[in-house]
Amino acid sequence: MNARHRHGVTPRNSLHGVFILYSCFFLEKDLYYFNVFMINEFNKIQQALMKAESVLLVGHPRPDGDCLGALSAMADYLISLNKKYEIILDEELPNDFDFLAHTEKILVGMKNLKMEKYDTVLVLDAGDIKRTGIADFLQDTDHPLIIEIDHHVTNRGAGDINAIKNISSTCEVIYDFFQHVNFKYQKETATALLTGILTDTGLFAFANTSGETVKKAAALVARGADFNLIKKRMFNSQQLPELKFLGKFLSRLQFNEKLNILFLVLTKEDLAEEGAETDILSNFLQQNKEAEITMVLKEGDDGMIKVSWRSKKADVARLAKELGGGGHKKAAAFLVKGKLVKTEDGGWKIE
Numbered sequence: 001m002n003a004r005h006r007h008g009v010t011p012r013n014s015l016h017g018v019f020i021l022y023s024c025f026f027l028e029k030d031l032y033y034f035n036v037f038m039i040n041e042f043n044k045i046q047q048a049l050m051k052a053e054s055v056l057l058v059g060h061p062r063p064d065g066d067c068l069g070a071l072s073a074m075a076d077y078l079i080s081l082n083k084k085y086e087i088i089l090d091e092e093l094p095n096d097f098d099f100l101a102h103t104e105k106i107l108v109g110m111k112n113l114k115m116e117k118y119d120t121v122l123v124l125d126a127g128d129i130k131r132t133g134i135a136d137f138l139q140d141t142d143h144p145l146i147i148e149i150d151h152h153v154t155n156r157g158a159g160d161i162n163a164i165k166n167i168s169s170t171c172e173v174i175y176d177f178f179q180h181v182n183f184k185y186q187k188e189t190a191t192a193l194l195t196g197i198l199t200d201t202g203l204f205a206f207a208n209t210s211g212e213t214v215k216k217a218a219a220l221v222a223r224g225a226d227f228n229l230i231k232k233r234m235f236n237s238q239q240l241p242e243l244k245f246l247g248k249f250l251s252r253l254q255f256n257e258k259l260n261i262l263f264l265v266l267t268k269e270d271l272a273e274e275g276a277e278t279d280i281l282s283n284f285l286q287q288n289k290e291a292e293i294t295m296v297l298k299e300g301d302d303g304m305i306k307v308s309w310r311s312k313k314a315d316v317a318r319l320a321k322e323l324g325g326g327g328h329k330k331a332a333a334f335l336v337k338g339k340l341v342k343t344e345d346g347g348w349k350i351e
């Protein structure tokens with residue numbers, strides 16, 4: 001009788017337990033490996049871009065630092081592979097971003113797009129491919145290969161290859177991709193990636209900032225990313241009319257205690273005022289202590305009202321998605337048809 005039998009069933013049970021524990025560990029590690037690190041997707045993207053001949057890069061309308069940083073960084077990667085590429089945006093890009101490499105070459109306006117020129121399309125930070133303005137072009141051409149890189153949880157991935165990770169920014173996903181493919185980039189690329197991270201985390205102030213995000217940002221600075229330049233261009237660049245707009249509209253804040261929502265309504269007329277820059281407003285409202293959710297309603301010229309939510313903990317992406325919108329767990333938006341009308345008791349309704 002060996003030692004195992006002498007101890008009866010107990011050792012066998014505990015061995016069994018150890019076995020289960022080990023399998024869980026490996027299984028979990030596997031899942032972790034594939035879902036979090038996206039080895040498969042990153043390999044596919046690398047292979048596709050190596051095969052590509054002519055690549056179109058596209059972002060979303062009202063491009064922000066994450067979208068433009070991602071476009072600039074991926075352009076650098078394509079240059080390193082000796083590929084032809086073009087960047088297109090539906091709208092003019094704000095001047096604040098002209099420090100990013102390759103932004104001067106961006107084509108503006110989808111009406112000039114000749115989709116047949118490209119065999120591969122890289123969609124960055126778009127949340128939903130429909131937002132980019134290229135979806136219409138995809139129906140009446142031989143479908144080029146579509147690659148989506150994004151960080152919006154509500155993005156279900158309409159591309160042929162989708163690298164969508166629920167982390168701070170698209171630039172953070174691209175950072176991981178560059179690590180995976182061992183791309184040795186220069187300081188301009190590091191600045192582009194850091195621009196995306198700093199924009200989408202509000203200088204590490206928003207809840208989407210993880211320890212990993214901060215570590216990656218530090219690594220980018222070590223690679224020569226110009227933190228001070230980004231900070232100056234993006235965060236200390238508020239013009240006087242924008243600050244006055246902020247002051248005027250902050251005084252109109254309303255708080256619904258029952259729903260624990262702090263909200264602000266901006267009509268078409270308000271948004272036509274000088275300095276109307278609503279991102280600053282939304283970011284500013286997040287500093288509030290009381291409300292769980294902040295909501296900004298913006299009336300557009302097209303008969304649609306954009307409702308943007310930011311939350312402290314609540315999952316606003318789920319509800320926004322149900323209402324036809326999308327976004328992140330703690331920052332999401334959707335559109336509703338109608339116009340904003342003031343009620344007699346000082347509130348607002350949508351008609």
Ligand SMILES: [Mn+2]
Pocket residue numbers: 066067125151168169170200
């Ligand atoms: Mn983003």
